[in-house]
Amino acid sequence: MDKLKLALVGCGGMGTRHLYGLSELAKTPFNNVELVAVCDLSRDNAELAASEAENLLGTRPPIFTDMEKMVQEIPDLMAVDVVTDPSVHHTVVCQALDLGLHVLVEKPMAISVKACQMMMDAAERNGRKLSVAENYxxxxxxxxxxxxxxxxxxxxxxxxxxxxxxxxxxxxxxxxxxxxxxxxxxxxxxxxxxxxxxxxxxxxxxxxxxxxxxxxxxxxxxxxxxxxxxxxxxxxxxxxxxxxxxxxxxxxxxxxxxxxxxxxxxxxxxxxxxxxxxxxxxxxxxxxxxxxxxxxxxxxxxxxxxxxxxxxxxxxxxxxxxxxxxxxxxxSSMGDQAADWKLIAFEQHELARAVLHDDPIEVDGVEGLKDVAAVYAICESARIGRTVTMAEVESGEVYGYQAEIDEALGIAG
Ligand SMILES: NC(=O)c1ccc[n+]([C@@H]2O[C@H](COP(=O)([O-])OP(=O)(O)OC[C@H]3O[C@@H](n4cnc5c(N)ncnc54)[C@H](O)[C@@H]3O)[C@@H](O)[C@H]2O)c1
CATH class of the missing domain: 3.30.360.10 (Dihydrodipicolinate Reductase; domain 2)
Structure with a gap:
C-alpha cells in the first residue's frame, strides 16, 4: 500500500500521543502513513519523541529543529502533523504549506480567526491539503x-x-x-x-x-x-x-x-x-x-x-x-484505554487518504475556522456587551478581543 511520508512537528504532550496514534494505525491493515522524521524547536523534546517512536514503531526517526532543513534532507517528505501550541500554528502551518507539504494540524486550528484565514490562503495558493485534528x-x-x-x-x-x-x-x-x-x-x-x-x-x-x-x-x-x-x-x-x-x-x-x-x-x-x-x-x-x-x-x-x-x-x-x-x-469506545490514540490514528489515516487518493477531509479549513470563530464570538460578545452574529466574527467585522492577540503576535492589520 502507498504510504504518506509524514513528519511530526511539535513533540510535546499531544505530539507524544500522536506517535501512539501512528502506532495504533500501524497495527491495522489500513496503515497508510510512514513516520520519517520528528521536529521540534526543543531538541530535548524531539529526542524524547524519537525514543518514543522507536519503542512504538521499531525505527528511530531522524530529528530536526528546523522545518526547512528537514525538507532539504528528506526531499520525499509529503506532509507534516503539526502539534505545536496554538499560538504558532499559523506560522508553522503556513511555512509547511509554502514548502509544498500537506498538513494535519491539531485543534484549535489557530489562535485567531485571522490566523485561520492565513492558513487557508496558504493551502489555496500552494494547492495543498489542510486538515484539522478535531477528535471528539x-x-x-x-x-x-x-x-x-x-x-x-x-x-x-x-x-x-x-x-x-x-x-x-x-x-x-x-x-x-x-x-x-x-x-x-x-x-x-x-x-x-x-x-x-x-x-x-x-x-x-x-x-x-x-x-x-x-x-x-x-x-x-x-x-x-x-x-x-x-x-x-x-x-x-x-x-x-x-x-x-x-x-x-x-x-x-x-x-x-x-x-x-x-x-x-x-x-x-x-x-x-x-x-x-x-x-x-x-x-x-x-x-x-x-x-x-x-x-x-x-x-x-x-x-x-x-x-x-x-x-x-x-x-x-x-x-x-x-x-x-x-x-x-x-x-463503542467506552472503556477502551486506547480510544484517544485510535481517534488520532483516524485523523492521520484520513489525511493520508486525502493526499494519496484525493478523498475528502471532514474537518477542513472552513470547518476549523468556524469552530474557532464560535469560541471567539463568546469573547467578542462579552467584550462589547451585545449579541454578535457569526458573520461579523468570521468576516472580522467584530474583532476587538482578537485584535489584542493578533497585535501581540504581529499579524494584526
Ligand atoms: N485533541 C486533543 O484532545 C488535544 C489534547 C491536548 C492537546 N491538543 C492540542 O495539541 C497542541 C499541542 O498541545 P500540547 O499540550 O502538546 O502542548 P505542549 O506545550 O506540550 O507541546 C508543544 C510542543 O511544540 C513545540 N513547539 C513550539 N513551537 C514550535 C515550532 N515553531 N516548531 C516546532 N515545535 C514547536 C514545543 O517545543 C513543544 O514541544 C495544541 O494545539 C493543543 O490544543 C489537543
Whole structure:
C-alpha cells in the first residue's frame, strides 16, 4: 500500500500521543502513513519523541529543529502533523504549506480567526491539503448521536444544553493554556465543543455571552496522573504558580441556523462544576452525546431510556466507516484505554487518504475556522456587551478581543 511520508512537528504532550496514534494505525491493515522524521524547536523534546517512536514503531526517526532543513534532507517528505501550541500554528502551518507539504494540524486550528484565514490562503495558493485534528466528533458515540439525529429518532430538535464546567485553580495541563495570546482555556477546550455542537446541530448564527477570569493565579498540581514520559519530565520543571491572563469561565446562548437554542457553559476554574449534554427534540431526547470514550443515551418518545448498548441492540441501521469499525468492533469506545490514540490514528489515516487518493477531509479549513470563530464570538460578545452574529466574527467585522492577540503576535492589520 502507498504510504504518506509524514513528519511530526511539535513533540510535546499531544505530539507524544500522536506517535501512539501512528502506532495504533500501524497495527491495522489500513496503515497508510510512514513516520520519517520528528521536529521540534526543543531538541530535548524531539529526542524524547524519537525514543518514543522507536519503542512504538521499531525505527528511530531522524530529528530536526528546523522545518526547512528537514525538507532539504528528506526531499520525499509529503506532509507534516503539526502539534505545536496554538499560538504558532499559523506560522508553522503556513511555512509547511509554502514548502509544498500537506498538513494535519491539531485543534484549535489557530489562535485567531485571522490566523485561520492565513492558513487557508496558504493551502489555496500552494494547492495543498489542510486538515484539522478535531477528535471528539470521531468517537463512535458522536457518530451514533449524529445518526440518531439524521434519522429523526428524536424528531425535530428544538433546544440543547452543553455544560462543561470544571472547577479548581490548578494549572490546566500547561502554563501556556492560561495566557490569552497563547490560547486560553476557553479556546483550548471550547473548540472541542463548538465543533461537536456544529457537527450535530449545524451552523451557529448568533451568540450572546459573557466570559470571566475567575482564577487569576493558577497553581501547580500536587501530582500528575499522566503516565507518558514527556508529561512526567515536564511536571518536574513546571513553575509553582502561573499568572493567568485568559478568561477561564463563560456562559453563552447560541442561536442556530435551524432555529434551535443552545445553552453553552464552559469553564476550567472556580468553585464548582457542572456537566450536561442534552439535545431535546419533539419526539425524544439525547444525552452524553460524544467525547473520547463516551456513550450516547437516548430517551425515545415511548419506552425506557436506552444507553449506548441498548441503542445498538435496538437499531440496526447504524454503521461506522471501515477504520473506526475495525478499531471499535462493538461500535463503542467506552472503556477502551486506547480510544484517544485510535481517534488520532483516524485523523492521520484520513489525511493520508486525502493526499494519496484525493478523498475528502471532514474537518477542513472552513470547518476549523468556524469552530474557532464560535469560541471567539463568546469573547467578542462579552467584550462589547451585545449579541454578535457569526458573520461579523468570521468576516472580522467584530474583532476587538482578537485584535489584542493578533497585535501581540504581529499579524494584526
Ligand atoms: N485533541 C486533543 O484532545 C488535544 C489534547 C491536548 C492537546 N491538543 C492540542 O495539541 C497542541 C499541542 O498541545 P500540547 O499540550 O502538546 O502542548 P505542549 O506545550 O506540550 O507541546 C508543544 C510542543 O511544540 C513545540 N513547539 C513550539 N513551537 C514550535 C515550532 N515553531 N516548531 C516546532 N515545535 C514547536 C514545543 O517545543 C513543544 O514541544 C495544541 O494545539 C493543543 O490544543 C489537543
Amino acid at each position: 466528533r470521531r468517537d463512535p458515540s458522536a457518530r451514533l448521536t449524529r445518526h440518531l439525529l439524521d434519522t429523526g429518532r428524536i424528531g425535530k430538535p428544538y433546544m440543547a444544553t452543553l455544560h462543561a464546567m470544571r472547577g479548581g485553580d490548578e494549572i490546566f495541563i500547561t502554563p501556556w493554556r492560561h495566557l490569552k495570546d497563547r490560547g486560553g482555556p476557553l479556546l483550548d477546550m471550547g473548540v472541542h465543543y463548538t465543533d461537536l455542537i456544529r457537527y450535530h446541530l449545524g451552523d451557529v448564527v448568533e451568540v450572546y455571552a459573557d466570559a470571566r477570569l475567575v482564577e487569576p493565579v493558577r497553581k501547580k498540581q500536587k501530582a500528575i496522573r499522566d503516565p507518558y514520559e514527556f508529561y512526567q519530565q515536564r511536571f518536574k520543571t513546571m513553575p509553582d504558580e502561573v499568572p493567568a491572563t485568559a478568561e477561564d469561565t463563560s456562559m453563552a446562548m447560541l442561536r442556530m441556523e435551524n432555529g434551535m437554542m443552545v445553552s453553552f457553559i464552559m469553564g476550567v476554574g472556580g468553585h464548582g462544576a457542572c456537566r450536561s449534554q442534552l439535545i431535546l427534540g419533539d419526539k425524544g431526547s439525547l444525552q452524553s452525546f460524544g467525547n473520547r470514550g463516551g456513550q450516547a443515551v437516548w430517551q425515545p418518545e415511548e419506552g425506557e431510556v436506552l444507553d449506548q448498548t441498548g441503542i445498538l441492540e435496538t437499531i440496526s441501521d447504524f454503521e461506522l466507516d471501515p477504520l473506526t469499525a475495525h478499531f471499535f468492533p462493538e461500535k
